[in-house]
Amino acid sequence: MKAVVGVPGDPSRTALRELPDPVAGPGELLVTGLLAGVCGTDREVVEQGYGELPPDRSEMVLLHESLGRVRTAPDGSGFTPGDLVVGLVRRPDPEPCGACADGQWDFCRNGKYTERGIKALDGYGSQLWTVEPEFAVRLDPALGELGVLTEPTSVVAKVWDQIERIGLRGYFRPRTVLITGAGPIGLLAALLGVQRGLDVHVVDRMRTGPKPELVFGLGAWYHADLAEISFEPDLVIECTGAPEVAFEVLRRTSRNSITVLTGLSGEQGDLPLPAGQINNGMVLRNGVVVGSVNGNLRHYRRAAAALADSDRDWLGALITRRVTLADWPEALARKDEDVKVVLDLRG
Numbered sequence: 001m002k003a004v005v006g007v008p009g010d011p012s013r014t015a016l017r018e019l020p021d022p023v024a025g026p027g028e029l030l031v032t033g034l035l036a037g038v039c040g041t042d043r044e045v046v047e048q049g050y051g052e053l054p055p056d057r058s059e060m061v062l063l064h065e066s067l068g069r070v071r072t073a074p075d076g077s078g079f080t081p082g083d084l085v086v087g088l089v090r091r092p093d094p095e096p097c098g099a100c101a102d103g104q105w106d107f108c109r110n111g112k113y114t115e116r117g118i119k120a121l122d123g124y125g126s127q128l129w130t131v132e133p134e135f136a137v138r139l140d141p142a143l144g145e146l147g148v149l150t151e152p153t154s155v156v157a158k159v160w161d162q163i164e165r166i167g168l169r170g171y172f173r174p175r176t177v178l179i180t181g182a183g184p185i186g187l188l189a190a191l192l193g194v195q196r197g198l199d200v201h202v203v204d205r206m207r208t209g210p211k212p213e214l215v216f217g218l219g220a221w222y223h224a225d226l227a228e229i230s231f232e233p234d235l236v237i238e239c240t241g242a243p244e245v246a247f248e249v250l251r252r253t254s255r256n257s258i259t260v261l262t263g264l265s266g267e268q269g270d271l272p273l274p275a276g277q278i279n280n281g282m283v284l285r286n287g288v289v290v291g292s293v294n295g296n297l298r299h300y301r302r303a304a305a306a307l308a309d310s311d312r313d314w315l316g317a318l319i320t321r322r323v324t325l326a327d328w329p330e331a332l333a334r335k336d337e338d339v340k341v342v343l344d345l346r347g
Helices: 040-048 141-169 184-195 210-217 243-250 275-284 297-308 312-318
Strands: 002-007 010-018 029-038 065-072 084-087 114-116 128-131 136-138 176-180 199-203 221-223 235-238 258-261 288-291 319-324 340-344
Touching: 010 040, 029 084, 029 141, 065 128, 065 141, 084 128, 084 141, 136 297, 141 184, 141 235, 141 258, 141 288, 141 297, 141 312, 141 319, 141 340, 176 184, 176 243, 184 199, 184 210, 184 235, 184 297, 184 312, 210 221, 210 312, 235 243, 243 258, 243 275, 312 319
Parallel strands: 176 199, 176 235, 199 221, 235 258, 258 288, 319 340
Antiparallel strands: 002 010, 029 065, 029 128, 029 340, 065 084, 084 136
């Protein structure tokens, strides 16, 4: 089989290689890889050294967003050959901590979790891969290739799960949600907000191209500048990772607001802040700020259900670039018009 392999932090060692076909272990599924989604995390692995190699390995299979079709499945696994599936990214730590033992490895307490294509496990960027049934989710076959959006949708499914749980602290009747950033995470967060019947506003710097059109296609509002926001949102989902954006929105939220941070800032230096003003506002207005990363099995299942209930044409427009396996380096390249890029593993 062919696979995209690499070493975290060494782009010169990223390559398309011929590897032995994997053999499914006891109880595992053998899956034919169809598509692999590509996101900023994959570029951080390759270019910045985010993540780590599996033990005693000189390289690993890259990419963590999957879509495949079951080739073989053991009896009693709950899967059958031909099923359309995605594999989960994170695995619980081996000890395990209390959160991992409870199936909430996205809340791992000791940081010893592993992640496919990121941390100490091979990814899904190969023509064949194996996965344990408990870390796989069957998709509605009608989704077809759009199922490759399941992993990023699981991230925002967790965000909405956190919002709803935090909302149980008291009176919770949100009407407006502000989403900063119109990348895949922001747009999928907007999709789930529209599905919940909220008034959805998305802010992104792009004034033309697919991003505004995708937001309008949801029946949501698009803004190219935070200065255009004239209301106080009940909910904020921050997807840019830009610290100046994250702290600016904290000055604009309504009473009893919930703000979820999903983007990573990286090393962007110090930022002067009106810390006292923000602190006082959050305290006096009962504001909540929470960080959210990854998702567990429950969130993948919710993501699969949300995608199955979505307009297929809109989901298809979210995928703005498809790259063949022969041209795999193009999948890691950044282009201004990109929203979601996928790599076709079928050769």
